[in-house]
Amino acid sequence: MSVEVTYRGALPELMGVSSERLEAGTVSEVMAHIRKTYPRAAYREAKRMLIVVNGESIQLRQGYKTALSEGDRLSFLPICGGG
Amino acid sequence: MKLPVYAKVDLTTGRWERFEISQEYFKKYIGGKCLAARLLLDLTEPGLGPLDERAVIIVNTGPLNGTGAPSSSRFNLSFKNVLTGGIASSNCGGQFGVMLKRAGFDGLIITGRAAEPSVLEALDGEIRIRPAPELWGLDAEKTQERFPEWYGKLVIGPAGENGLLYASAISGERVAGRCGSGAVLGSKKLKALVAYGSKRPEIYDREAFDRFILKWIRFIKRHPMTGQSLPRYGSAGLVNKANATNALPTKNFQRGHFDEADAVSGETLTETRLIRNSGCVSCPIRCERRVPVDGRELKGPEYETLGFFGPNIEAADMDTVLRMNWLCDIYGVDTISFASSLAFAMELKERGMADFGLEFGRTDKLEDILLKVVNREGIYSDIADGTKRMAAKYGGEDFAINSKGLELASYEPRRSVGMGLGYAVANRGGCHLNGGYLALLESVGVLSMDALTPKGKAQFTAFMQDALEAVSSAGCCLFSAQTFVPGVFFKLGPNSPVTKLVGKVMPHMGPMVALLLNITPAIAFNSLLLLPHAEALRRATGLRMFTGQFLDLGERSYNLERLYNLREGLTAKDDSLPKRLTRDLQDPSDSRTRVPLEKMLPVYYNVRGWDAAGRPTRRKLRRLGMEEASK
Numbered sequence: 001m002s003v004e005v006t007y008r009g010a011l012p013e014l015m016g017v018s019s020e021r022l023e024a025g026t027v028s029e030v031m032a033h034i035r036k037t038y039p040r041a042a043y044r045e046a047k048r049m050l051i052v053v054n055g056e057s058i059q060l061r062q063g064y065k066t067a068l069s070e071g072d073r074l075s076f077l078p079i080c081g082g083g
Numbered sequence: 084m085k086l087p088v089y090a091k092v093d094l095t096t097g098r099w100e101r102f103e104i105s106q107e108y109f110k111k112y113i114g115g116k117c118l119a120a121r122l123l124l125d126l127t128e129p130g131l132g133p134l135d136e137r138a139v140i141i142v143n144t145g146p147l148n149g150t151g152a153p154s155s156s157r158f159n160l161s162f163k164n165v166l167t168g169g170i171a172s173s174n175c176g177g178q179f180g181v182m183l184k185r186a187g188f189d190g191l192i193i194t195g196r197a198a199e200p201s202v203l204e205a206l207d208g209e210i211r212i213r214p215a216p217e218l219w220g221l222d223a224e225k226t227q228e229r230f231p232e233w234y235g236k237l238v239i240g241p242a243g244e245n246g247l248l249y250a251s252a253i254s255g256e257r258v259a260g261r262c263g264s265g266a267v268l269g270s271k272k273l274k275a276l277v278a279y280g281s282k283r284p285e286i287y288d289r290e291a292f293d294r295f296i297l298k299w300i301r302f303i304k305r306h307p308m309t310g311q312s313l314p315r316y317g318s319a320g321l322v323n324k325a326n327a328t329n330a331l332p333t334k335n336f337q338r339g340h341f342d343e344a345d346a347v348s349g350e351t352l353t354e355t356r357l358i359r360n361s362g363c364v365s366c367p368i369r370c371e372r373r374v375p376v377d378g379r380e381l382k383g384p385e386y387e388t389l390g391f392f393g394p395n396i397e398a399a400d401m402d403t404v405l406r407m408n409w410l411c412d413i414y415g416v417d418t419i420s421f422a423s424s425l426a427f428a429m430e431l432k433e434r435g436m437a438d439f440g441l442e443f444g445r446t447d448k449l450e451d452i453l454l455k456v457v458n459r460e461g462i463y464s465d466i467a468d469g470t471k472r473m474a475a476k477y478g479g480e481d482f483a484i485n486s487k488g489l490e491l492a493s494y495e496p497r498r499s500v501g502m503g504l505g506y507a508v509a510n511r512g513g514c515h516l517n518g519g520y521l522a523l524l525e526s527v528g529v530l531s532m533d534a535l536t537p538k539g540k541a542q543f544t545a546f547m548q549d550a551l552e553a554v555s556s557a558g559c560c561l562f563s564a565q566t567f568v569p570g571v572f573f574k575l576g577p578n579s580p581v582t583k584l585v586g587k588v589m590p591h592m593g594p595m596v597a598l599l600l601n602i603t604p605a606i607a608f609n610s611l612l613l614l615p616h617a618e619a620l621r622r623a624t625g626l627r628m629f630t631g632q633f634l635d636l637g638e639r640s641y642n643l644e645r646l647y648n649l650r651e652g653l654t655a656k657d658d659s660l661p662k663r664l665t666r667d668l669q670d671p672s673d674s675r676t677r678v679p680l681e682k683m684l685p686v687y688y689n690v691r692g693w694d695a696a697g698r699p700t701r702r703k704l705r706r707l708g709m710e711e712a713s714k
Binding site: 008009047048049050051052055056057058059060063064075077078079080081082083 | 307308309312313315316317318319320321323324326327328329340342344349350354370385386515516520523527528529531561562565573574575576577578579583
């Protein structure tokens with residue numbers, strides 16, 4: 001499946017890209033791509049982030065096992081706080 | 084131990100007197116909103132209208148204000164809530180509180196009504212009321228420019244003068260936004276309060292205090308939330324997170340997700356508009372966003388303002404949000420209540436029930452309408468009264484998004500049901516912070532306690548409410564308490580099995596949390612990890628203040644405010660939410676996506692030690708050492 005991935009927060013600086021198109025069937029495969037392609041610090045940071053598929057957190061789906069469909073949009077977002 | 088000194092000011096006569104807080108009150112109620120609630124109970128007669136001449140507004144500080152403790156420039160305003168008729172407390176991060184203390188006053192108790200627009204000056208231990216008709220009609224920015232730069236200022240804009248029920252008060256660029264403090268000050272013809280002096284706050288054990296403060300600041304700076312996330316994104320960073328969990332109010336809370344939300348997100352704000360971050364005096368967190376508006380560098384919007392001028396009116400225009408944020412601030416208008424009233428007006432139009440010329444998705448008329456509302460022109464005067472009164476006139480109570488009359492904050496409680504409970508029981512009305520802010524544990528934080536189960540929510544709500552009340556009463560910003568979620572979870576991330584497991588276990592921890600609240604005398608230690616404020620208070624005041632006593636302080640505050648509400652005629656029936664949130668499912672295919680208040684309220688009353696009618700029992704009040712407060 002071809003999916004669009006957007007990196008926010010500290011990731012663009014660590015990876016040198018802010019978005020890319022990938023072939024991946026699950027969120028795990030996207031994580032594997034990051035681990036293989038980018039510096040270790042980028043993978044560590046990506047693991048700490050909120051991962052969103054088409055605007056919805058993977059926590060509400062199947063976590064890393066969340067299946068991806070053609071054209072899905074993934075975002076890596078920083079964890080924030082406030083009130 | 085130095086006892087707090089207040090000034091009691093009568094604007095009608097122009098007289099004032101010094102008023103020393105008794106040792107008993109200081110020990111029990113400390114300062115800020117807790118002490119103010121007690122004083123309001125003592126000094127006001129029941130049933131008095133919030134804008135009555137004899138109504139009292141208290142502007143006060145806590146013992147940590149101005150001491151150099153982190154995030155300690157917050158001061159408090161307590162008064163009868165203009166929107167709800169119950170109690171109001173409104174908190175502000177401007178310089179006024181610190182300067183008031185330097186002027187030699189820990190608080191002001193203001194009553195009466197000046198004969199003409201006036202200024203209250205607290206300068207070097209003296210109070211003076213002087214007429215200032217030339218200031219009336221000026222916006223908050225121009226009003227403040229009329230005073231020396233080094234003064235602490237607290238002013239109202241035209242909204243307060245014209246009696247908008249949700250008019251705010253402004254100190255620098257910081258706002259005491261909620262509950263109508265601006266309307267109360269306006270009704271007293273008090274356009275501005277200014278303070279200046281050179282008195283340094285007395286510290287019981289200065290050396291030990293300073294040592295601890297340094298340790299605390301280092302801890303705040305190292306914590307991923309207060310040291311990285313908040314400085315980088317501010318509260319604005321919550322937009323995308325809330326959207327990802329369907330907890331971002333959209334189209335007057337019809338939905339919890341907006342496809343275009345990223346256009347008004349904290350990430351977009353940081354990437355495209357942020358000039359620099361900044362912060363209040365003595366705050367190491369520096370969550371303020373400095374952004375360009377009309378070619379000037381100004382304070383940027385908080386999460387609530389982004390949510391309400393964005394997704395909740397189905398709009399995605401960052402420049403509009405930045406401009407509305409600034410205009411509301413200088414006119415003295417609470418962005419939450421105003422923008423929520425706009426969303427309600429838009430839905431009324433959509434349903435053919437009323438036409439204010441407002442439509443979802445359209446932002447072109449907002450500035451014009453803000454001016455009409457501020458000036459109470461024609462039908463726009465109805466918007467100036469907030470959603471509860473609009474619904475009484477036009478109908479639509481089921482989707483007028485308020486509790487007790489105060490508009491809810493920007494967390495969709497059908498995806499954060501504990502937050503829903505908090506909104507319903509909050510003493511000042513639909514407020515997330517006074518409600519315990521469970522959204523942070525359920526839907527927008529790193530931990531993800533099951534957001535849809537009622538299990539454990541009553542206990543966590545009571546605990547969080549008490550903690551936040553105590554932090555506020557001490558004189559600190561609630562953001563300084565965000566270190567209570569251990570940094571390790573941010574390092575692991577929300578998708579780690581450990582973080583997920585903790586989220587799963589949390590709803591089952593309710594009985595443990597309830598037990599904790601009942602054994603506070605046994606919690607005779609302090610920890611940087613939980614509520615460092617207790618240790619700072621101990622060293623600043625010399626009082627026996629450990630985490631247990633600190634939680635007791637919060638519980639006293641919560642019960643005092645509840646007693647005030649009961650005295651003013653509010654009942655358990657007012658612990659409610661509009662039917663859109665309790666009856667209608669956010670996701671029709673998931674029966675859990677509503678707020679099951681009927682399940683959580685009885686448990687909450689029980690945890691609080693209240694009877695079935697939501698009244699604090701004699702036993703509870705005795706335990707808190709304030710049985711006489713209910714008389």
